[in-house]
Amino acid sequence: MSTETNFAAPADPRPRLDSIDIMRGIVMVLMLLDHTKGAFWNGTFDPLNADVTDLRTYLTRWMTHFCAPTFCFLMGTGAYLAGRGRTRGQLSWFLLTRGLWLVFLEVTVIKFGLQFNSSLDMTIALVFWSLGWSLVFVSALVFFPSRVVGAIGVVMILAHNFLDGVKPEIFGPLRPLWLILHQQGVIQLTAESKLLVAYPLIPWIGVAAAGFGFGEIVTLNPQRRRRLMITLGLGMTAAFFVLRAVDVYGDPLKWSTKASGLRTCFSFFNCQKYPPSLLFLLMTLGPMIALLAVFERKVFPAPIARFLITLGRVPLFFFVAQWYVIKVLAIVVAAARGFSPDYLYVPGVPAPTGVQFDLPMVYFWFVVALVILYFPCRWFAGVKARHKDVWWLSYL
Numbered sequence: 001m002s003t004e005t006n007f008a009a010p011a012d013p014r015p016r017l018d019s020i021d022i023m024r025g026i027v028m029v030l031m032l033l034d035h036t037k038g039a040f041w042n043g044t045f046d047p048l049n050a051d052v053t054d055l056r057t058y059l060t061r062w063m064t065h066f067c068a069p070t071f072c073f074l075m076g077t078g079a080y081l082a083g084r085g086r087t088r089g090q091l092s093w094f095l096l097t098r099g100l101w102l103v104f105l106e107v108t109v110i111k112f113g114l115q116f117n118s119s120l121d122m123t124i125a126l127v128f129w130s131l132g133w134s135l136v137f138v139s140a141l142v143f144f145p146s147r148v149v150g151a152i153g154v155v156m157i158l159a160h161n162f163l164d165g166v167k168p169e170i171f172g173p174l175r176p177l178w179l180i181l182h183q184q185g186v187i188q189l190t191a192e193s194k195l196l197v198a199y200p201l202i203p204w205i206g207v208a209a210a211g212f213g214f215g216e217i218v219t220l221n222p223q224r225r226r227r228l229m230i231t232l233g234l235g236m237t238a239a240f241f242v243l244r245a246v247d248v249y250g251d252p253l254k255w256s257t258k259a260s261g262l263r264t265c266f267s268f269f270n271c272q273k274y275p276p277s278l279l280f281l282l283m284t285l286g287p288m289i290a291l292l293a294v295f296e297r298k299v300f301p302a303p304i305a306r307f308l309i310t311l312g313r314v315p316l317f318f319f320v321a322q323w324y325v326i327k328v329l330a331i332v333v334a335a336a337r338g339f340s341p342d343y344l345y346v347p348g349v350p351a352p353t354g355v356q357f358d359l360p361m362v363y364f365w366f367v368v369a370l371v372i373l374y375f376p377c378r379w380f381a382g383v384k385a386r387h388k389d390v391w392w393l394s395y396l
Contacts, residue, residue: 030064032369033363058266062269069207072131073288076208076214081218082095099132133201150210156202226293239286244283252272
């Protein structure tokens with residue numbers, strides 16, 4: 001298997017790097033684990049609470065932090081790569097329409113996959129909400145040089161924690177806008193419907209814009225590309241450790257010394273995700289960028305690499321399908337064990353005692369869900385590979 005792509009090859013104006021697809025595949029597997037845990041785990045405590053958690057539970061949750069930043073950053077990189085073979089106007093239109101498409105999927109198809117009901121009482125603005133609006137923002141910036149777009153993104157990432165003390169109430173009737181931009185909260189849409197903003201936009205827009213600027217690095221020759229990736233990735237990771245140790249700026253969650261060194265580490269690495277703080281993004285994007293360089297080597301056995309690449313080439317398909325696979329699997333398992341699955345149809349309704357599982361069984365159901373998802377993903381990856389000229393497939 002080739003682990004490098006010749007960007008000068010004229011046969012394909014939009015070649016792929018296997019390392020990027022492998023990285024996407026890895027974070028999708030982690031994402032599936034997190035979402036499977038949400039449906040099957042019987043824990044009643046916060047897995048990241050340094051005072052009560054254990055190493056296995058902490059790591060199961062903490063390692064999934066890499067998912068959303070990696071998706072968003074590499075989406076921005078993909079937006080840059082999509083510009084080859086397109087004019088700036090064509091690229092802007094493509095990113096605009098694709099971004100709006102992602103937002104539409106969030107409030108329709110994904111919403112139903114999460115809730116399995118058509119109620120409009122509560123709509124949750126999750127990952128595709130932030131990804132979609134981030135693409136819309138980037139679509140307006142593509143007329144600037146990519147380095148300018150990347151710089152705008154970096155400034156947003158670095159500076160947005162200065163806004164942590166801004167309360168939405170000071171904006172009066174514009175309070176919902178601030179919740180959408182920078183703070184989690186519930187927006188009352190009508191007397192009977194609400195929007196829960198779980199992914200405020202400003203930091204994620206910055207991540208996508210920074211990823212767009214990173215696209216210029218991706219197109220360099222392999223040796224220089226890898227050198228810059230390792231330098232940038234390790235530099236960001238080192239910056240996390242320095243800033244976190246000082247603990248003055250970059251994350252509203254302060255760490256503290258605990259009863260043991262392990263629990264102190266739990267506290268140290270527990271950074272804010274909603275919205276993602278500067279330290280959260282340094283902690284996740286830094287290692288991810290460095291690993292991209294590593295993954296350009298043949299570090300995985302060929303079957304595992306092919307498996308991850310297959311998933312990484314259909315991220316949208318996988319993301320949407322996994323909600324339905326997890327939900328149906330949870331319903332079937334609950335019904336087979338004699339429990340009513342009604343709790344799975346309404347968000348926030350507690351599960352009946354005994355219906356969920358300890359962490360080892362969560363991993364078992366995660367593997368089951370992964371196997372189920374792989375085969376339709378492999379089929380769809382083949383469809384996209386055989387029909388590159390079908391325009392609407394680029395929206396899937």
